[in-house]
Amino acid sequence: MTADVARFRPDDPDVLVSAAFACPVCLRSEQVRITPALEVYDPHVDCVCPSCSERWLVYLDPQQALRIGLQTARAAG
Secondary structure, three states: OEEEEOOOOOOOOHHHHHHOOOOOOOOOOOOOEEEEEOOOOOOEEEEEOOOOOOEEEEEOOHHHHHHHHHHHHHHHO
16 A cells, blocks of 8 residues: 655645545546545545555645545535
């Protein structure tokens, strides 16, 4: 499993945030399944690409983790 770090600022548009989770193999960002793990020592997002079945982790800094947590809560709510 590969790992990366997120490359977006907390105030970036949603399209740039989703691009941070693009598949490292086929470069698709649409429909990548993300599962945030934000309540751990190293906040990260588990990613799975439905097109090529690649799995990878994207680590977040605290502000990025807050952005993803708020975005996830907004989508669920």
